[in-house]
Every structure is written in C-alpha cells, then in structure tokens.
Amino acid sequence: MHGIQSLHVLKGPVREKEKREKERSELRDLVGKNLHVLSQIEGVDLDMYKDTVLPRVLEQVVNCKDELAQYYLMDCIIQVFPDEYHLQTLETLLGACPQLQSTVDIKTVLSQLMDRLSNYAASSAEVLPEFLQVEAFTKLSNAIGKVIEAQVDMPAVGAITLYVSLLTFTLRVHPDRLDYVDQVLGACVKKLSGKARLEDGKATKQIVALLSAPLEKYNDIVTALELSNYPRVMDYLDNATNKVMAVVIIQSIMKNNTYISTSDKVEALFELIKGLIKDLDGSPVDELDEEDFKEEQNSVARLIHMLYNDDPEEMLKIICTVRKHILTGGPKRLPFTVPPLIFSALKLVRQLQGQDGDVVGEDVPATPKKIFQLLHQTIEALSSVPAPELALRLYLQCAEAANDCDLEPVAYEFFTQAFILYEEEIADSKAQVTAIHLIIGTLQRMNIFGVENRDTLTHKATGYSAKLLKKPDQCRAVYACSHLFWVDDQDGMKDGERVILCLKRALRIANAAQQMANVTRGSNGPVTLFVEILNKYLYFFEKGNPQIYSAAIQDLVELIKTEMQGDMATPDPSANAFFASSLRYIQFQKQKGGIMGEKYESIKV
Amino acid sequence: MVLVLALGDLHIPHRAPDLPAKFKSMLVPGKIQHIICTGNLCIKEVHDYLKSLCPDMHVTRGEYDEDARYPETKTLTIGQFKLGLCHGHQVIPWGDLDSLAMLQRQLDVDILVTGHTHQFKAYKHEGGVVINPGSATGAYSSITYDVNPSFVLMDIDGLRVVVYVYELIDGEVKVDKIDFKKTATAHSAH
Numbered sequence: 001m002h003g004i005q006s007l008h009v010l011k012g013p014v015r016e017k018e019k020r021e022k023e024r025s026e027l028r029d030l031v032g033k034n035l036h037v038l039s040q041i042e043g044v045d046l047d048m049y050k051d052t053v054l055p056r057v058l059e060q061v062v063n064c065k066d067e068l069a070q071y072y073l074m075d076c077i078i079q080v081f082p083d084e085y086h087l088q089t090l091e092t093l094l095g096a097c098p099q100l101q102s103t104v105d106i107k108t109v110l111s112q113l114m115d116r117l118s119n120y121a122a123s124s125a126e127v128l129p130e131f132l133q134v135e136a137f138t139k140l141s142n143a144i145g146k147v148i149e150a151q152v153d154m155p156a157v158g159a160i161t162l163y164v165s166l167l168t169f170t171l172r173v174h175p176d177r178l179d180y181v182d183q184v185l186g187a188c189v190k191k192l193s194g195k196a197r198l199e200d201g202k203a204t205k206q207i208v209a210l211l212s213a214p215l216e217k218y219n220d221i222v223t224a225l226e227l228s229n230y231p232r233v234m235d236y237l238d239n240a241t242n243k244v245m246a247v248v249i250i251q252s253i254m255k256n257n258t259y260i261s262t263s264d265k266v267e268a269l270f271e272l273i274k275g276l277i278k279d280l281d282g283s284p285v286d287e288l289d290e291e292d293f294k295e296e297q298n299s300v301a302r303l304i305h306m307l308y309n310d311d312p313e314e315m316l317k318i319i320c321t322v323r324k325h326i327l328t329g330g331p332k333r334l335p336f337t338v339p340p341l342i343f344s345a346l347k348l349v350r351q352l353q354g355q356d357g358d359v360v361g362e363d364v365p366a367t368p369k370k371i372f373q374l375l376h377q378t379i380e381a382l383s384s385v386p387a388p389e390l391a392l393r394l395y396l397q398c399a400e401a402a403n404d405c406d407l408e409p410v411a412y413e414f415f416t417q418a419f420i421l422y423e424e425e426i427a428d429s430k431a432q433v434t435a436i437h438l439i440i441g442t443l444q445r446m447n448i449f450g451v452e453n454r455d456t457l458t459h460k461a462t463g464y465s466a467k468l469l470k471k472p473d474q475c476r477a478v479y480a481c482s483h484l485f486w487v488d489d490q491d492g493m494k495d496g497e498r499v500i501l502c503l504k505r506a507l508r509i510a511n512a513a514q515q516m517a518n519v520t521r522g523s524n525g526p527v528t529l530f531v532e533i534l535n536k537y538l539y540f541f542e543k544g545n546p547q548i549y550s551a552a553i554q555d556l557v558e559l560i561k562t563e564m565q566g567d568m569a570t571p572d573p574s575a576n577a578f579f580a581s582s583l584r585y586i587q588f589q590k591q592k593g594g595i596m597g598e599k600y601e602s603i604k605v
Numbered sequence: 606m607v608l609v610l611a612l613g614d615l616h617i618p619h620r621a622p623d624l625p626a627k628f629k630s631m632l633v634p635g636k637i638q639h640i641i642c643t644g645n646l647c648i649k650e651v652h653d654y655l656k657s658l659c660p661d662m663h664v665t666r667g668e669y670d671e672d673a674r675y676p677e678t679k680t681l682t683i684g685q686f687k688l689g690l691c692h693g694h695q696v697i698p699w700g701d702l703d704s705l706a707m708l709q710r711q712l713d714v715d716i717l718v719t720g721h722t723h724q725f726k727a728y729k730h731e732g733g734v735v736i737n738p739g740s741a742t743g744a745y746s747s748i749t750y751d752v753n754p755s756f757v758l759m760d761i762d763g764l765r766v767v768v769y770v771y772e773l774i775d776g777e778v779k780v781d782k783i784d785f786k787k788t789a790t791a792h793s794a795h
Contacts, residue, residue: 254622254623257626294648294649295650298618298648298650299618301618301619302617302618302622302623303622305618305620305621305622306622336618339619339620339669340618340619340620343619343620343745346745346747347745350745350750393668393669397747400747400748401747434668434694434695437694437695437697438668438694440697441694441697441698441699442747444697444698444699445698445699445748480697483697483698483704488698488701528711531711532707532711535707535710535711536707539703539704539707542703574711574713577713578710578711578713581710581713581732582710584732585706585710585731585732588731
C-alpha cells in the first residue's frame with residue numbers, strides 16, 4: 001500500500017523527468033510484485049479479496065492520480081488475480097473505472113478484462129452459470145456505456161474496439177441470447193449515429209470484425225439476419241467496405257452450405273448485400289476494377305443457387321424477391337445475375353411439371369404458365385445491356401421447357417423471340433453460326449408444334465442457315481437442318497422428302513464452295529464437306545429414308561474420290577483420313593450381314 | 606499408367622454454385638496427368654481451379670463459356686490413343702450416337718469425349734469409344750432430367766483404357782468402370 005502512495009509523491013516538479021520515470025517504473029514493478037505476492041498468499045481467499053484486498057487496492061489506485069500508474073495497476077490486478085474472483089467482484093472493479101484519470105486508456109483495460117473473461121468462459125461449460133448469476137453482461141455493458149459517455153472525445157475506433165470485445169464476450173458466454181448480441185450492435189449504432197460514414201481505416205476494420213464475429217460464431221447467416229441492428233451497423237461503412245462485408249457474408253453462406261428458404265429472409269439478406277446488387281449513391285460502377293467486379297457479381301450469382309425452398313409457392317416468392325432486387329442492378333450486373341435466376345425458375349417449372357397441377361379448390365399461383373411469363377419479362381431485361389447472344393440461349397432453354405409442359409403457344413413465343421434476336425441483334429458471323437445451331441438443335445427436339453407452327457420455324461431455320469456468310473458454314477447448317485425433318489422416336493416425324501432436299505441443297509452449296517475455291521485460290525476447296533454430307537446420307541440411309549438410294553451414295557463416294565485425285569488437288573490429310581474411316585465404316589456395315597448388310601450390299605468401296 | 610480427367614458442363618455460376626464438396630476433396634493436384642474439359646465451365650475462376658489440379662488442361666468451347674477463345678474441337682494423343690474433344694452442341698441431333706460417330710470419324714480419333722447432354726455415356730462402336738462425362742456439378746439440363754453430378758477418369762495403359770465414372774447419387778460417390786482395348790491393327794491416316 002505504501003508503494004502506491006509513494007508513487008504519488010514522485011510527481012513532484014523537483015525531480016528530473018528521466019530520473020522520475022526510472023523511479024516510477026521501479027516502484028511500479030515493486031507494487032506489481034507486491035500484488036502478485038498478495039495473490040499467492042493462501043489466506044487471501046475470495047471473501048478476503050472481495051471484502052478487504054480489492055477495495056483497499058482500488059482506493060489507492062484511484063487516489064494516486066497518476067495515469068500511467070493507474071493503467072498499469074488496473075492491468076496488473078486483472079492479470080494477477082484469478083478470473084473467478086473478477087467475476088464475483090465485477091461491480092466493484094468496474095465501479096473504479098469512471099473514477100480513474102480521464103486520460104487513462106480505460107478501454108484497453110476493459111477489453112483485457114473482457115478477453116480474460118471470454119477465455120474463462122470458453123475454458124469450461126461449468127463456469128457459464130456463474131456468469132449468468134452475477135449478471136456479467138449487463139454490468140459490463142453498462143460500464144462500457146458509462147466510459148464512452150464520459151470520454152466524449154474518444155475516437156470512433158476506440159468505442160468500436162470496446163464493442164468488439166464485448167461482442168466476443170457475449171458470443172462466448174451467451175451465444176443463445178441474440179437479444180444481447182443485437183443490444184451490443186445497437187449500442188454501436190447509437191455511438192456512430194449522427195456521424196457521417198466512417199473514413200477511418202482502423203475504425204472500419206473494427207466494424208468488419210464486429211460484423212464478422214456473429215457470422216463466424218453462428219455459421220448460419222439466418223441467425224445474423226435476425227439481428228435488427230446488423231444492417232444498421234453496415235450502413236455506417238463506406239461503400240467499398242460495405243461491399244467487402246457483403247462478400248464476407250456471401251462467403252460465409254457458401255462455406256457453410258446454408259440454404260435460405262423464405263422470401264422474407266431473402267429480402268433481409270439482399271438488404272444487407274445491397275452494395276453488390278446495385279449502385280449505392282455516389283459510387284458509379286466504373287470505379288471498380290473489372291476483374292474485381294466480375295468476381296463480386298459471380299459471387300452474387302452463386303448465392304442465388306442457395307436460395308431455395310421445396311414448397312413451390314414459397315420458391316416462387318423467393319424468385320420474385322430476387323428478381324425485384326437484381327432488376328435494380330443496371331446493365332452491367334444483369335448478365336451475371338439473370339442467368340442463375342432463370343435456371344432457378346426453370347427448375348421450379350420442372351418440379352411443377354411433375355405435379356400435374358391438380359390441387360383441388362386452392363388458388364395456386366405457382367404454375368408453369370405464370371413462371372414462363374416471369375421468365376419472359378426477365379430475359380427481356382437483358383436487352384438493356386445488351387446481351388442478345390445470352391438472351392437467345394435463355395429463350396431457347398425456356399422454349400424447351402415450355403415444350404415439356406405442353407404449352408405450344410408459349411414455346412412458339414420463345415422461339416419467336418429467339419429468331420428476332422438472331423435477325424436483329426446478332427451480326428457477328430461466328431456468333432451467328434453458333435446461334436443457328438442452337439436454334440436448329442432445340443427445334444429438332446420440339447414435339448409440341450402443330451404442322452403450321454413447325455413449318456414456319458423450320459422454314460426460318462433453313463433459310464437463315466443458307467444465308468450464313470461462309471459457304472462451309474452454310475453447308476453445315478443446312479445439312480444440320482435435315483434432322484428437323486426426321487425425329488427418331490416412334491411418333492416423331494419422318495419426312496424423307498424434306499430430308500433429301502436439305503442434303504441436296506447442302507451438296508449444291510458444297511459444290512459452289514468448290515468452284516469458288518477453284519476460281520479464287522486455284523486449288524481445290526473443302527472436300528471434307530462432301531465427306532460430311534456423305535456421312536449424313538449414310539445416317540438417313542440406315543434410318544430407312546426411302547428417298548435415299550444406294551446409287552446416290554455410290555455417286556457421292558465416286559465424286560469424293562475424283563475430287564481427291566484431281567489435278568488441282570492439294571493433299572488434305574485430315575479429309576483423307578475422314579474419308580478413309582467413312583469407307584471403313586461402310587465396309588463394316590456391309591460385313592454385318594442381316595438387314596444392314598443387305599442395305600449396303602450394292603455399295604462398292 | 607496415365608490418368609486423364611474428363612469432365613465438363615459445370616455451368617458455374619449460371620446453373621450451379623460450385624463442384625460438389627465430395628468431388629472437390631477427391632480432385633487433388635498432382636495426381637492427374639491430363640485434364641480434358643468438354644466446355645461450359647463457364648468462368649475464369651473455374652478454369653484456374655482446374656488448371657491448379659493439372660497444368661496440362663484442354664478445353665473446348667461450350668455455348669455459355671466466358672472465354673470465347675476456346676476451340677470448337679481439339680485432338681490430342683496420349684500414349685497409344687488419339688483423343689478428340691468437343692462440347693457437342695455443334696453435333697445435331699444432340700446426344701445422337703450416330704452423329705457423334707461421324708464426328709469421331711471426322712476427327713480420326715479412338716476416343717471421342719463430348720458433353721452438352723449432361724448425361725454420362727460410355728459407348729463402344731466399330732470406330733472407337735464415345736464418352737460423355739456428364740455434368741460435374743449436376744447442372745440443370747433441358748435435355749436430361751435428374752442429372753447426378755459425374756465425371757470420368759481414364760487410365761490409359763498401352764492399348765488398354767479403363768474408364769472410371771464417378772457419380773454422386775444421394776450424397777454418396779459411386780464408381781463404375783468400363784474396359785476398352787484398342788486392337789493392335791489400329792488404322793493410320795497415311
């Protein structure tokens with residue numbers, strides 16, 4: 001006790017500063033050692049500590065009025081005496097804090113105390129009831145409140161650090177008390193309110209720590225969503241950090257494989273991550289590095305797959321909620337966020353398809369038809385980007401799904417939209433080739449169309465195929481169209497005439513390509529096209545198309561041989577190999593015997 | 606023994622958030638000599654992840670791939686086998702084995718690997734083997750209902766290739782295998 005009193009005397013102006021410091025620290029060590037010894041004495045049990053030791057020590061600490069000493073000694077008390085003692089004397093200990101010099105770094109002292117108590121709580125489950133019994137949370141919370149109130153000039157980072165410690169404490173000791181957690185966040189909001197968005201990097205970092213703690217503890221975003229003050233804290237982050245936090249939230253969901261299953265929770269979640277969903281005021285998207293932006297948006301896209309409920313009505317609500325939010329994202333974000341929503345919706349359609357939809361007497365909003373309307377409107381939004389190639393693909397996906405739902409007009413409408421995009425928006429040759437093949441491939445699978453609709457669409461498809469820029473592309477697309485007129489399953493159409501018309505047209509185009517090559521390059525053109533067409537002849541020949549005669553196949557074989565051996569022929573090894581393996585195939589089929597062998601009998605290779 | 610991982614149609618992030626965890630834990634870097642990917646990854650992150658498993662990676666273009674520079678088809682020789690790779694949306698009718706056989710003849714390969722239908726297939730015909738590794742994420746397909754995540758691992762040893770197919774069914778990884786032997790009188794192009 002005397003040592004502490006002596007410290008007070010040392011503050012005299014007579015001594016030089018250096019010497020004073022040295023003696024101070026010596027005395028501090030002495031006092032510290034004394035305290036340590038005190039803690040070891042057997043006779044000092046909890047009661048003695050509570051009734052005698054602590055009050056007396058604290059009295060001296062307060063009276064010495066030396067800020068450095070006070071800090072050191074408080075720290076010493078906390079480190080040296082056991083945690084259970086602190087718990088039982090919490091009120092007394094905390095009561096001393098406001099009485100200390102205003103310049104003492106009390107927040108660090110409090111943080112240390114809370115960290116110790118947090119660790120104590122983590123050490124064994126048996127001690128937890130003690131925390132409840134002494135109402136530790138309330139006391140600490142109040143103490144912190146008082147300190148912050150008293151130290152008006154405390155910078156934001158200081159206050160937030162305190163709250164981080166308190167939150168860590170709360171999550172350890174009272175993880176089930178979401179109201180406590182929310183309270184801590186609320187106190188933080190109160191401290192921050194009235195101020196503008198934080199510019200201080202350190203403070204921001206602490207807020208991120210504050211917000212990350214519940215995520216890490218609960219491993220379940222749904223719990224964090226129930227904290228009403230959580231979004232309010234996020235609002236105080238600057239835009240860039242807000243987005244970082246949003247990504248942390250998404251990563252937590254992905255890592256824990258959490259599914260979010262009601263539209264209300266989805267709404268709350270999208271509120272939290274709104275910095276990623278749309279431009280917040282004052283931060284145009286251009287500022288962000290392109291790679292980072294892509295990564296950000298791709299994580300939103302992945303998130304959309306975690307929003308799911310197997311009740312169709314709720315799932316539809318979820319889809320509508322997501323749609324509402326992503327449509328505020330603007331042209332830069334839509335190409336990332338629209339596709340996952342479309343596929344989510346298509347999965348729902350498929351689920352409803354299986355249900356046959358006879359829920360008697362109930363108003364069932366979730367029907368495939370309704371969802372297709374939604375899909376249509378959502379894909380349309382891509383025109384603002386513009387993203388015609390993507391939109392075309394999505395329309396075709398919807399067409400197929402509509403086909404499977406027996407909704408002919410809907411399927412036709414989706415094809416119409418796809419064709420319009422093809423006609424008006426897709427000018428790039430390579431893109432056209434892919435697009436037309438996707439159209440042909442999808443159309444080939446449609447079984448829902450009546451004759452008229454089918455004719456219109458196949459006519460368009462073959463027409464556009466023949467109009468592709470490069471002749472080889474024309475040729476390939478046209479022979480692909482031959483499959484539009486021959487569907488292999490039992491009710492499928494088998495129009496041998498139109499198949500052969502396509503193949504002959506392809507042949508004409510191949511011939512034209514040959515002639516062009518002769519004229520422009522003085523050498524032979526693409527023989528491989530003929531080999532491809534030959535293979536298509538074989539395909540339909542085997543399927544039993546009566547319009548394909550073995551003589552025609554023979555002629556083709558001879559034609560190819562001639563082309564390959566011709567004067568101006570430049571050796572084309574890959575075409576040769578292709579032809580050789582095609583001939584081998586014919587040979588193989590001949591040797592099969594049976595019906596196939598008979599078919600092939602008259603073909604000589 | 607040369608291990609070749611064949612997979613595709615992941616459709617990340619359009620149709621799936623990620624590869625199944627059970628697959629990820631199996632796909633460890635350094636164990637596979639080659640990766641062939643049918644396409645529709647779709648983003649660079651997926652490309653980089655696969656590349657980290659094995660630097661010798663070959664990808665062909667799927668219709669949703671972000672990187673437009675992947676080729677339409679690719680051929681490569683591994684040991685005694687010539688492999689061909691193509692996404693498959695270019696071959697109409699989609700999934701039709703005879704049309705795929707034509708592509709196989711055109712590329713002049715023993716093993717043709719294509720995707721697009723999201724349905725695992727391993728089929729032997731007179732010209733060779735056609736493999737579809739399915740969708741590694743079990744992504745939605747307009748063509749196939751109830752897609753289970755799947756990928757293929759080929760063990761090429763001399764004239765023999767063992768095709769292991771890994772499928773995630775009800776949370777469990779099931780493995781099946783098919784043996785193919787190439788006849789010694791393999792045809793050469795010249």
